[in-house]
Amino acid sequence: xxxxxxxxxxxxxxxxxxxxxxxxxxxxxxxxxxxxxxxxxxxxxxxxxxxxxxxxxxxxxxxxxxxxxxxxxxxxxxxxxxxxxxxxxxxxxxxxxxxxxxxxxxxxxxxxxxxxxxxxxxxxxxxxxxxxxxxxxxxxxxx
Amino acid sequence: xxxxxxxxxxxxxxxxxxxxxxxxxxxxxxxxxxxxxxxxxxxxxxxxxxxxxxxxxxxxxxxxxxxxxxxxxxxxxxxxxxxxxxxxxxxxxxxxxxxxxxxxxxxxxxxxxxxxxxxxxxxxxxxxxxxxxxxxxxxxxxx
Amino acid sequence: xxxxxxxxxxxxxxxxxxxxxxxxxxxxxxxxxxxxxxxxxxxxxxxxxxxxxxxxxxxxxxxxxxxxxxxxxxxxxxxxxxxxxxxxxxxxxxxxxxxxxxxxxxxxxxxxxxxxxxxxxxxxxxxxxxxxxxxxxxxxxxx
Amino acid sequence: xxxxxxxxxxxxxxxxxxxxxxxxxxxxxxxxxxxxxxxxxxxxxxxxxxxxxxxxxxxxxxxxxxxxxxxxxxxxxxxxxxxxxxxxxxxxxxxxxxxxxxxxxxxxxxxxxxxxxxxxxxxxxxxxxxxxxxxxxxxxxxx
Numbered sequence: 001x002x003x004x005x006x007x008x009x010x011x012x013x014x015x016x017x018x019x020x021x022x023x024x025x026x027x028x029x030x031x032x033x034x035x036x037x038x039x040x041x042x043x044x045x046x047x048x049x050x051x052x053x054x055x056x057x058x059x060x061x062x063x064x065x066x067x068x069x070x071x072x073x074x075x076x077x078x079x080x081x082x083x084x085x086x087x088x089x090x091x092x093x094x095x096x097x098x099x100x101x102x103x104x105x106x107x108x109x110x111x112x113x114x115x116x117x118x119x120x121x122x123x124x125x126x127x128x129x130x131x132x133x134x135x136x137x138x139x140x141x142x143x
Numbered sequence: 144x145x146x147x148x149x150x151x152x153x154x155x156x157x158x159x160x161x162x163x164x165x166x167x168x169x170x171x172x173x174x175x176x177x178x179x180x181x182x183x184x185x186x187x188x189x190x191x192x193x194x195x196x197x198x199x200x201x202x203x204x205x206x207x208x209x210x211x212x213x214x215x216x217x218x219x220x221x222x223x224x225x226x227x228x229x230x231x232x233x234x235x236x237x238x239x240x241x242x243x244x245x246x247x248x249x250x251x252x253x254x255x256x257x258x259x260x261x262x263x264x265x266x267x268x269x270x271x272x273x274x275x276x277x278x279x280x281x282x283x284x285x286x
Numbered sequence: 287x288x289x290x291x292x293x294x295x296x297x298x299x300x301x302x303x304x305x306x307x308x309x310x311x312x313x314x315x316x317x318x319x320x321x322x323x324x325x326x327x328x329x330x331x332x333x334x335x336x337x338x339x340x341x342x343x344x345x346x347x348x349x350x351x352x353x354x355x356x357x358x359x360x361x362x363x364x365x366x367x368x369x370x371x372x373x374x375x376x377x378x379x380x381x382x383x384x385x386x387x388x389x390x391x392x393x394x395x396x397x398x399x400x401x402x403x404x405x406x407x408x409x410x411x412x413x414x415x416x417x418x419x420x421x422x423x424x425x426x427x428x429x
Numbered sequence: 430x431x432x433x434x435x436x437x438x439x440x441x442x443x444x445x446x447x448x449x450x451x452x453x454x455x456x457x458x459x460x461x462x463x464x465x466x467x468x469x470x471x472x473x474x475x476x477x478x479x480x481x482x483x484x485x486x487x488x489x490x491x492x493x494x495x496x497x498x499x500x501x502x503x504x505x506x507x508x509x510x511x512x513x514x515x516x517x518x519x520x521x522x523x524x525x526x527x528x529x530x531x532x533x534x535x536x537x538x539x540x541x542x543x544x545x546x547x548x549x550x551x552x553x554x555x556x557x558x559x560x561x562x563x564x565x566x567x568x569x570x571x572x
């Protein structure tokens with residue numbers, strides 16, 4: 001088994017006044033977009049491709065088909081939001097990420113996100129290109 | 144059993160250019176906020192209280208502790224987004240909503256959202272006030 | 287002079303908890319997007335084309351080149367935000383809108399927005415198509 | 430005259446897929462919030478206080494009363510957005526910032542933003558506290 005199996009990637013987000021609601025915490029409706037930002041940073045780190053480039057330079061899209069989140073503790077601007085991203089599973093045409101967000105060591109949310117590989121111009125399912133597959137396949141936690 | 148059990152509430156959202164990403168569909172990271180908007184409209188319809196008023200006029204908060212969404216079909220500005228909101232379960236201190244979004248009759252997403260009742264100033268769990276409970280208790284799909 | 291000259295269009299927006307910041311008012315950084323939503327509704331009302339359709343069905347884009355806003359009074363969820371949109375000026379390749387936002391009769395913001403007509407695929411300046419021009423030319427406040 | 434007069438502060442923003450619209454550029458309605466993020470970073474750099482802390486730890490608010498922006502060139506995810514923030518003017522109860530955004534050396538937007546100092550709990554105008562004034566007064570471009 002590869003040593004990189006389940007290797008976490010960390011992405012730091014500075015939560016801002018703009019992200020918070022009148023309860024003085026990050027608005028729940030914004031938190032999925034913060035987790036997605038961490039997943040995009042994971043892609044960029046491992047493949048060199050952000051979502052703009054993977055779509056338009058490589059004609060590959062990765063639309064989400066599922067997300068679930070458990071909110072454990074409020075997110076605020078007091079501390080950086082440290083997002084831990086793990087590739088949970090890599091299917092032939094799908095990819096599952098775990099994103100756990102922490103502030104000052106406290107778990108704020110746990111999320112799981114499933115995306116599929118598509119041909120970007122037609123949105124039809126496809127397998128990932130060989131170089132992208134090679135860049136990420138040894139990272140998957142589950143076989 | 145009350146006849147209103149599982150009664151759906153419908154909330155229409157006009158998806159806009161601003162909601163869409165370069166794939167020409169509503170950005171996935173924005174869709175949870177659209178579903179939450181439908182839940183807030185459900186509260187306002189049944190209790191007369193939007194989230195601003197329930198928090199500041201009644202000192203009651205309803206923070207989310209869980210959400211899950213399945214994305215079935217892209218959301219676009221071509222048709223109105225019809226959100227069907229159902230109160231799935233009403234616990235002593237929690238509330239579970241289902242939100243299904245459709246465009247032109249096509250199911251776009253299915254979501255489930257769990258919130259808890261808290262005392263807004265302290266964020267401590269509490270039971271809902273009697274009048275709010277009375278306004279919604281006969282709507283729950285599950286006993 | 288046409289009687290429709292300077293005729294205002296009104297667009298109502300329900301400001302939500304999600305739009306507000308910890309100061310319990312709509313976040314300033316979100317207000318330009320609310321004004322733009324009112325301008326898009328103006329386009330849809332007068333031409334039948336929202337920005338998605340004008341771009342993809344007609345290959346015409348209307349990117350903004352300038353905006354200015356004065357914030358007169360806070361925007362909150364307490365009252366609907368009534369946006370008054372006036373076509374201030376229609377140039378050969380540009381269009382200037384005024385958007386004034388009011389809540390409960392109180393002026394909250396005044397804005398002015400200049401956009402240009404472009405060929406959407408190339409982003410090159412162009413004159414508006416004849417039917418679009420015909421639909422809006424008698425509305426301009428200034429000659 | 431202080432040597433720090435007009436000294437620029439630079440704040441880098443990574444524009445993302447989520448920020449872009451179907452024209453494949455950052456949505457105009459989002460750009461003011463990006464400029465405000467750069468101004469908040471300026472405050473944090475010079476005073477150690479982000480907007481959350483200045484409001485809740487110091488009871489000082491800085492609501493905006495005016496903004497204007499000229500959009501010179503599209504903003505995309507292809508390059509980092511380098512925001513140059515300059516304190517243009519410091520009045521007895523107001524503060525004016527210039528924010529110029531560039532990508533790959535190309536000027537994308539120029540903005541000017543006026544905020545006022547208020548007592549955060551009451552939103553009444555006030556002069557800035559002495560330590561905050563001391564931290565920024567030598568930075569103003571105009572006397």
